Amino acid sequence: ENKSTPGFSVEKIEHKIALKVVQNGQITLKDVRLPEANRLQGGNSFRDTARVLRMTRYMVGWASTGIQMGAFEATLKYAQERLQFGKPIASFQMIQDLLAKMLANLTACQCLMLRLAQLDDEGKLGDHHAALAKAFCTAKSRETVSWGREVLGGNGIVADYNVARFFADAEALYSYEGTYQMQNLIVGKAITGHGAFI
Numbered sequence: 001e002n003k004s005t006p007g008f009s010v011e012k013i014e015h016k017i018a019l020k021v022v023q024n025g026q027i028t029l030k031d032v033r034l035p036e037a038n039r040l041q042g043g044n045s046f047r048d049t050a051r052v053l054r055m056t057r058y059m060v061g062w063a064s065t066g067i068q069m070g071a072f073e074a075t076l077k078y079a080q081e082r083l084q085f086g087k088p089i090a091s092f093q094m095i096q097d098l099l100a101k102m103l104a105n106l107t108a109c110q111c112l113m114l115r116l117a118q119l120d121d122e123g124k125l126g127d128h129h130a131a132l133a134k135a136f137c138t139a140k141s142r143e144t145v146s147w148g149r150e151v152l153g154g155n156g157i158v159a160d161y162n163v164a165r166f167f168a169d170a171e172a173l174y175s176y177e178g179t180y181q182m183q184n185l186i187v188g189k190a191i192t193g194h195g196a197f198i
């Protein structure tokens, strides 16, 4: 409805390397006036924005856990099927080391996110919990997908084998809904009582 509102413009962001199926727009607002009925109700202060961010960061924690699960499954399947020196590469010790490290990362993230879900059910989920999980799971996700990409060798950079897609998407998750550094600054403030944002 507001596409024709004077002062509002949006431009499609092209040439993304991650989350390619999602269309992102660069929104510019210049002296936009809206009737009260069109204003997002309940959004009155940054406290309200923070409530939204708490839940979106929680969801990104789950999404980066899901990315790791997808990458692990695709990597394991590939390793079982790919033959080198007459054997599946899954039978080599160093490939098993990478698979075990991937599984450890994603299991840690599953456990952390399960605990967050419990806190949310109890009405105790705080901004610092969501920030801690978002930072940890997205950082682990980057590590996990890069090990998966490594197991696939040259095919690891080909989108058809899926792991490359997870590899690229992990980059967007690491930065959006607040970067890794921002999440750690939120956690740092909760730990120390000192805000170090600026």
Ligand SMILES: Cc1cc2nc3c(=O)[nH]c(=O)nc-3n(C[C@H](O)[C@H](O)[C@H](O)COP(=O)(O)OP(=O)(O)OC[C@H]3O[C@@H](n4cnc5c(N)ncnc54)[C@H](O)[C@@H]3O)c2cc1C
Pocket (backbone or CB within 6 Å): 019, 024, 172, 175, 176, 177, 178, 179, 180, 181, 182, 196, 197, 198
């Ligand atoms: C796929 C995708 C979808 C997005 N969707 C939306 C959306 O729907 N709505 C929306 O508003 N935004 C959206 N964003 C934007 C996203 O939230 C920002 O890109 C992100 O918060 C980082 O901000 P920035 O790009 O301005 O980086 P910058 O703020 O320029 O940061 C660049 C680097 O500097 C670091 N840095 C900055 N300040 C500090 C500091 N004080 N201390 C230490 N390090 C610092 C950052 O951590 C980062 O590493 C989206 C981004 C992506 C990639």
